[in-house]
Amino acid sequence: MNPESTPLAPAPEGYRINPLSGAAVSAARGLAGPLSAEITAALSASPRGEVSVRSADLNLPLLEKNDILAERNRGYFLGRGLVALNLVSSPGAGKTTLLEHTLDDFGRQTKCAVLVGDLETDNDGRRLHRPHAPVAQITTGTVCHLDAGMIARAAESINLDGVKVLFIENVGNLVCPASFDLGEQVRVVLLSTTEGEDKPLKYPPIFKSAHVVLLTKIDVADALGFDRALAVENIRRIAPQARLIQLSARSGEGLPEWYDFLRSLAPRS
Amino acid sequence: MHEVGIMESTLAAVRREALARNAAHVDRIVLRIGVLSGVEPEALRFAFEACSPGTLAEGAEFDIESVPALAHCPTCERDFAAGAGFICCCPGCGNYSGDLRTGRELELRSIEFTPHPTPP
Numbered sequence: 602m603n604p605e606s607t608p609l610a611p612a613p614e615g616y617r618i619n620p621l622s623g624a625a626v627s628a629a630r631g632l633a634g635p636l637s638a639e640i641t642a643a644l645s646a647s648p649r650g651e652v653s654v655r656s657a658d659l660n661l662p663l664l665e666k667n668d669i670l671a672e673r674n675r676g677y678f679l680g681r682g683l684v685a686l687n688l689v690s691s692p693g694a695g696k697t698t699l700l701e702h703t704l705d706d707f708g709r710q711t712k713c714a715v716l717v718g719d720l721e722t723d724n725d726g727r728r729l730h731r732p733h734a735p736v737a738q739i740t741t742g743t744v745c746h747l748d749a750g751m752i753a754r755a756a757e758s759i760n761l762d763g764v765k766v767l768f769i770e771n772v773g774n775l776v777c778p779a780s781f782d783l784g785e786q787v788r789v790v791l792l793s794t795t796e797g798e799d800k801p802l803k804y805p806p807i808f809k810s811a812h813v814v815l816l817t818k819i820d821v822a823d824a825l826g827f828d829r830a831l832a833v834e835n836i837r838r839i840a841p842q843a844r845l846i847q848l849s850a851r852s853g854e855g856l857p858e859w860y861d862f863l864r865s866l867a868p869r870s
Numbered sequence: 871m872h873e874v875g876i877m878e879s880t881l882a883a884v885r886r887e888a889l890a891r892n893a894a895h896v897d898r899i900v901l902r903i904g905v906l907s908g909v910e911p912e913a914l915r916f917a918f919e920a921c922s923p924g925t926l927a928e929g930a931e932f933d934i935e936s937v938p939a940l941a942h943c944p945t946c947e948r949d950f951a952a953g954a955g956f957i958c959c960c961p962g963c964g965n966y967s968g969d970l971r972t973g974r975e976l977e978l979r980s981i982e983f984t985p986h987p988t989p990p
Contacts, residue, residue, distance in 0.1 A: 654897055656982040659887055663880050663901065663976040745872055777872040779908035780976065805956040806908040809970060838957045842968025 667781055670749035674756070674784025678767065683714075684866045685767040687783050689807060690791035691800070692773030695817040697725045699791070699850045699859075700768055704734045707860045711867050712763045716755045717770040718747040725770065735759040746777035749784055765867040775800070779807040787866060789813045790843070794822040798832040801839040808840040813862070820849035873909060876976070877917035881925055883978050888926050893983035896927040904937040904975035906956060911936065931982075939973030 662668050678685045688696050697717070704713055708731065717725045718739040726738030737755040739747060752769060761767070769785060771778045790811040792800050795818060801808045808814065814836050822829050829847070836845055846862065848855025880901070888896050899918075903909055911934045918932045940949045941958035949971055952958045958967045 654982050654984055655891070655893075656898075656980055657887065657891055658980045659883075659978050660980075661883055661887075661978040663876055663883070663978055665883060666879060744875070748875075776908060780872060780876070802955055802957075806906045806974075809906055809956065809968070810974075838959070838966055839955070840968055841958075841966035 664780065664782075667749045670753055671782035671784040674749055674752055675786070677753075677756070678784060678786070681761055681764070683761065683764050683767050684787065685769060685783070685785040686787045686789050686866075687769045687771060687778075687785035688789045688791065689771045689775070689778045689811075690773060690793070690817075691775045691796060694773070694791040694793040694796065695850055696770050696773070696791055697728055699815070699817065699848075700729055700770060702850045702853075702856060703768070703859070703863070704729065704731050706856065707766075707863055708734050711765050711864070713766045713768060714759055714761060714764045715768045715770060716747075716752060716759075718751070718772045720744070720772065729770075735761070735764070741772060745772060745774050746781050747771050747783060748781050752783045766863060775804040775807050779810050787812045789815060790840075791815045791817050792832065792836070793818045794825055794827040794829075794832075798828050798835055801832075801835045805839055808836065808843070811840050811843040814840055814843045814845050815859070816845065816847040818849055818851075819847050819854060820852040873913040873917040874921065876909060877914060877921045880978060881921055881927060884927050884981055885925065887978075888981060888983050891983065892985050892988075893926065893981075894986045895984045896930045896981055897984060898931040898933065898980075898982035899927060900933045900935060900979040900981070902935045902937055902975045902977040902979045904939070904973040906939050906952075906970065906973040907976045909976060926983075935979060937972055937975045940971045941967040942969040942971050943967050944969065 690696055700715060714735045715729050716737050716739060717729060718741055719725055720741055720743065723738040723740070726736050729736045737759045739751050739755050741747065741751070747769065769783055788811050790807055792814060816832060819829065833845065836843065844862070846855060846858050848859055850856065884896055884899060903911055903914070914934065915932060922928050922930065939952035939956055941952055942949050943960035943962060943965065945965055946960055946962035948962060950961055952973065960967055
């Protein structure tokens with residue numbers, strides 16, 4: 602029997618009546634995959650084969666899990682009396698070098714710890730290793746950013762007793778880390794003079810989310826023909842909310858201002 | 871390319887919400903994505919095509935509502951749309967504002983679904 606040619610007959614089992622044409626149509630037709638049985642069941646539920654589609658307004662954050670973990674981290678850090686900074690930049694902007702100097706200078710008076718993320722290798726973790734500052738290396742594999750869950754696990758892996766400032770060195774990337782709250786109090790975006798003055802204009806989301814922008818490697822700005830005034834103007838236009846500090850970890854210029862800023866954040870013990 | 875991770879998180883939320891409503895299949899998913907969220911709608915769409923087969927949302931219609939960037943000017947006490955390049959220069963006083971009021975949204979707006987048959 603051809604079901605398409607018997608429009609007036611009641612729908613045989615396994616078929617439904619198309620309410621417009623009156624034709625019986627195989628309920629399973631055109632469906633494949635693991636859900637076809639469930640859909641077929643839903644389709645055959647109504648005697649006329651009508652399907653009631655319902656809708657639900659949800660308005661849920663897409664990164665709900667990350668956001669919840671980030672808030673948990675924030676509470677954990679606050680409860681421990683430490684301030685967490687999330688350092689973000691493109692690869693090679695000088696995050697690790699700045700942190701080496703910061704641990705050696707500022708870190709001698711104020712206890713610091715570092716969580717450092719990279720796709721592979723523990724090179725940065727080893728570079729940052731100091732007897733007076735706990736460091737945890739996070740290797741993300743292929744993941745292009747740190748997320749709040751990685752931070753929660755890494756923070757539990759080190760001894761945070763007495764730590765006042767926790768630096769989180771994100772994966773070198775000016776795009777993806779912008780979307781992921783780690784539970785930090787302060788987001789620091791680094792822009793190095795080797796990258797060009799227009800980076801803030803090219804990567805607005807990350808600069809818009811910055812509390813602080815560090816213009817790094819200013820010791821080589823002249824040799825590179827880097828227009829500092831233009832870079833500063835671009836940062837001001839795209840991220841007027843951010844505090845701007847210009848520095849060179851190698852020459853030491855601007856580091857006292859960076860340390861003063863850190864001191865202003867660190868909770869008094 | 872963090873859109874795949876975001877999509878996995880999205881599909882997990884869709885599944886949870888759909889099952890809680892006795893859904894047999896999800897027919898439509900609507901997201902709200904801010905232009906400054908750091909998430910690329912086309913990459914998200916690609917991630918949906920890659921991640922949804924075998925889930926409740928296989929074959930679902932996938933829509934993205936784009937949310938524009940609005941900044942607030944504390945001087946003029948008004949919200950205004952970000953200009954070209956997302957530079958937020960107040961049309962009233964000419965000052966730059968870093969106080970974003972919208973544009974960072976990453977939300978699961980709504981779903982449409984086909985419920986399981988209820989016994990007569």
